[in-house]
Amino acid sequence: MSAIVTDANARWLPGEPVSLAEIATLSNARRRDAQLLGLERVAKDITDLDSYLASKVTSQ
Secondary structure: OOOHHHHHHHHHOOOOOOOOHHHHHHHHHHHHHHHHOOOOOOOOOOOHHHHHHHHHOOOO
């Protein structure tokens, strides 16, 4: 599912036609699968965008 969603997103960005309903359906299925596995999104505090971006540069 992830590969298909990623591919569709990559095709959509330059303007190629993609099925938004298909992307939404697959994205929701992927989210439900992750929840079943016990994986949950954890929000990161990025209120200070400059510090967040600086930490990304130094961590690579």
